[in-house]
Amino acid sequence: MVISSYVIDTIPEKCEEVSSILVTYPGVELHGQEKNRLIVTIEADSVDETYVIATKMALLDGVLNNNLIYCNFEDETLCD
């Protein structure tokens, strides 16, 4: 299990919309909001999967920046 957390900067008017979409992604949880910043975690099976979701979040309309804050991947099995 890879657990990571993010602070997502949004365009303030789009903040609500972004957060409502984010929570539908698998493994994504919303933990709070500081003005236009969303505090989010992703739980996924691998780093690769994490990045897929993180990238998807970053590309959402209304997202300015997706800051990775912490990522724990101690359970990740070996690549190749």
Added chain:
Amino acid sequence: MELSRRVFVKGVAVAMAATAAGSLVACQDQTGSGGGGSGTGTDPGPSGGGAEAAIVKTKGVCRFCGTGCGVICEVKDGKLITVYGDPDNKSNMGLSCVKGLHLGQILYGDDRFVKPMIRDDKNTKGTPGGLREATWEEALDLVSTKLQDTWRNDKSRLAFWGSGQQPITEGYALAKFWKAGLLCNNIDPNARLCMASAVVAFMNVFQTDEPMGSYTDLDLADVFVTWGANMAEAHPVLYSRLTARKVSGPGVKHYDITTLRTSTSKTADKVLMFRPGSDLAVANAISNYLIQNNLYDKDFVEAHVQFKEGAENLGHAYEDGYDASDAGKTVNDVTGIDFARFSERMSTYTLEYASQISGVPAADIEELAKLFGDPDKKIMSLWTMGVNQHTRGTWMNHCIYNIHLLSGKISKPGSGPFSLTGQPTACGTAREVGLFAHRLPADLVVNNPQHRRYAEAIWDLPNEYLDAIEAPGKHTVRIFRDLSKGDIDFLWSCANNWAVTLPRLTRYLGKNPEYKGIIDAFIVVNEPYPTLSTQYADVVFPAAMWVEREGQYGNAERRTAVFEKAVDPPGEAMWDTWIFLQVAKRVLEGTMIGSTPAFDHLFGFVWDSATDDLIADQREVNRRLFNEYRIFSNPDLNDAAQAINKDSEGKFEALLKMENKQLAPYDEYLDNAALTWPVREVDGKWLATTWRFAEGKQSEGFDEVGIEMYGDAGKPGGVSFYKSAGKKPSAVFRPYEPPAEEPDAEYPFWFCTGRLLEHWHSGSMTRRVPNLDNALPEALLYMNADDCAALGISNGDKVKVTSRHGSFDITATTDQRVAPPAGMTFAPFFAEEALINLAVHDYYCPLSKEPDYKKTCIKIEKA
């Protein structure tokens, strides 16, 4: 992952994000209102001050790793209640790692030393008991008498083992006491175990210690190369910046060059797994590829690089007399050569040859070499213990610089070689104030007469007074080898836990009947907590820790930061500066410098004659010590020093260019955020330098003032290495030479040691934090599953590990957190109950004298 662990990890992830988000928002708000001051004072903090008692905020710096994250401490009713990332600190911008989140708790373990302790019976050494409480007077008098006796009898039989965790002013006062007061060079820091190879290479290549670039490069690079560095666990916040860049920058790549898969390998785009010790061959193959394929930056090389080769076939420090042997005496020899000769020497290192030595596929080396050959790619190399703790550690540092010098990827935003550090102030204190056996403050060395004259000028000493310390003292391994043989009578240490972190502990701790010196020697330890080292102490001074006093740290990007005193130390614990000067006052009694008592001469400016004690105001003591120390890098503050700096009388061979490391007045660091040196005064403002030797505006972080003073503008690459001899750093050819031990039938496995995220160094602080202790309660031996199967070892079995130097018991695991290839093993060194250093050898890099903790050969048996 077990549920409890998962909950813990997720809690940390959320807490960190919340902290960062909160700080970032706060930071924006401040900017809006024209704020940006120190951010300290009294106001309700995020912990929810509200109508309750006011929360006092002070500025701090994390106590742990070399990242040097700025933190804000919140104090309520005299107790530290919260610590979180400081958004004003440019090193971490509000982030902190899991250890940082638990910083406050390190002060509140329930077994702090609150009184001085004395051991009356040496036979109790090495046991948890045997120490009794004493008064300060008794303990100080006893230590001073022992030190004075040894000092008067034979200075070579005393030693101080300092630390890259001692604040800058404390280290400075200590260095001055030892070098100018005792006229003794037997002082060395634990940084010898982590940064010495980096230091020697910096001096050899650039004639200045510490990196050209900064952490900002992490936000800008196109390619990251980690050389034997598990940043994800050992430098977590920097790794977050790296991964954030990877996630946000298009096409950003990360190559991890390593001997075993770590958490850092897991996110890398490519892992280049090499045979231990063969990284020199891989690096040389990259340099050779650049030369052979005309991919090096010709204009840059022509303008900025000189070439050398040096002494080779150095052998290894198997014997105590190595340094004085024929090989040992010549290790620093180098000769200037031309580029043709350099290329010819390098030409052996074809991709195929390097691949044969290292096991790294030739195509992978070529792929990386091509990136270095691409003028449009910004590349950052990052390394730490894998390169430094290496029997050819200095050489390996050289090999990395060779690549960056050949490709011109240095001193440019987003591009450069970056040596990471392991401790919060390995740079700021151990290196910059001169705690090494061969150094004086600010990169000066004892065996250079011009350097001694300069230090004499600042310390107001008679001409040639420091000639008494012309010969470098004993380095760390020598100190402890000598101690074990009974050749050291007095040893004092501070801010380290040598009985866990030194190599070859079977010998050093007297577990071997030939080596009982540790029992007979008089040992003094300044410590907040009982550790394995205090079990060998004759006297323990109870030390104030971290923000229980004011101090300063200097991190890996040359950033000097003040941490304010936030709370009082418990019981009778005192700060180390007070302890050092109380002892200095007693030991120097009766010694004169010219016509004044030595102590008054050296430390009168921080001593209150009315109370006959250190000035009570800690801020003032720090300010005075720092402002004297900064004269070393501001020669215009002292006419005699300036004359030597400029060589006004033509007595010496060169200008010293001491402004190269210029520091600002103390109060600048209090009023503003931490600053990266050189700090320059421009129009009445002190401005930091982000990229040394790079042309551009000082206000934008470039080295404008330095280049104006000593360099040349308009050179290729927009850089001028004004501190280097002839303004040209040296590319030195360094060949691959085999490690000190290689696996054989009797000891078939490599054993590599290191750190893991939850615990810092010997665990004396982090293991007292329940959350961290629960998250990683035990040090494990990470093994390859095939090796385990072959030996009939199952996950969780107790095993006995034996090397030529000692043995220890530990639990084996095939957990993939650290995943060694067949033939390789790994264990962290935080746990004294699995004391891995009993078996680790102490063979060191012949140039830096830094031991290699990564390549001991072992056998493994089921216990």
